[in-house]
Amino acid sequence: MMRFKGTDALMTKANWFDTKTILDGIRRWVEIETPTEAPEQVNRLVSLVADQHRDLPVTLERIAGVDGCGDHLLARSTWGQEQPGILVLSHLDTVHPLGFIERLPFKVEGDSAFGPGIYDMKGGAYIAHHAFRALCADGNRSPLGITHMFTSDEEIGSPTSRALIEKEGRKAKYVLVTEPARDGGKIVTGRKGVGRFEVFIKGVPAHAGSRPEDGRSAVRELANVIMALEAMNDLARGVTVNVGVVRGGTRPNVTPEEAYGEIDLRVPSFADADEFVGKILALRSKTEGVTVRVTGGLNRPPYEKGNAGASLYEHAKTLAGEIGFELIDTYTGGGSDGNFTAPYTGTLDGLGVDGKGAHTHYEQLYVSSLEPRARLLYRLYQTLR
Structure with missing residues (x-):
């Protein structure tokens, strides 16, 4: 199991990457259960996520769900939208049925925090939002505009969001996918x-x-x-x-x-x-x-490791080294929304939290991964150009 060392050098103001603060935010998202087949529950979380963007320099676009799925939400930075920028992909739906939180309540035991969907992928979705909030608090603007897309149907193959993902992906210069890390913190640079x-x-x-x-x-x-x-x-x-x-x-x-x-x-x-x-x-x-x-x-479609994706990975690897951990890439047979963008836009996947047990009765994230993984996303926002 990988453990990380943090650094305060990257933040000169208040520590936006306090682990307890991040974990408290994740808990709020986890405790709203969001199985794909319960769109009213997904929409409860979409509403909360939208509310948490109200004080940020963004424009919000909420797209009504169809075919029994929940809504999709796009939060676009008010800067940088006139040129290709960064698209962040996160899904809010989970596989656990409604009521599963009684069996797997949010709890912290040692370095593990448990809950339905906490690893796949509410933890990753939240740290990407938190990193953006930290960026906005700095008062500085990233070189590129940032669009964070929250979708409602990834766990069933993204039937209602695929066209939207492909449209936004073709407009972007980079795509960052907040699916969970693999095998002790590895980033994903290819999928079947x-x-x-x-x-x-x-x-x-x-x-x-x-x-x-x-x-x-x-x-x-x-x-x-x-x-x-x-x-x-x-x-x-x-x-x-x-x-x-x-x-x-x-x-x-x-x-x-x-x-x-x-x-x-x-x-x-x-x-x-x-x-x-x-x-x-x-x-x-x-x-x-x-x-x-x-x-x-x-x-x-297959997510093959092309030149743009390889270059993006090398950049992220350098940033991770500055933060204090080694970023290793891997290839996986599981699909994600990154499959839709990788064929034409530099895509980096597995940027979410480290943990284990996706889709199981013991799903968990590693608390020690929250700060460094959030910092990595923050630094990607700051440095991609």
């Missing part, structure tokens, strides 16, 4: 692309005992499809295919007429995406009288 598919199979029903010859089993054909999908896994290339949901049939004595499956695809490159999306969509039935239909595609 994510594909999601559904397979629908139609067979012929029959009495399984008296007329089995009349039936064509959709479930048996689903088994054929699953075997074909499993054969696509290529760990050496970093390609994974997983059939995570299956359904089919009605009764044990009826040849199943219908079957259904949901598929997850992870690919490291655009070339792999083209190849394997094509293979999955091309799946066909091996049984006469049975049809197989596959829908879906890539819902997050």
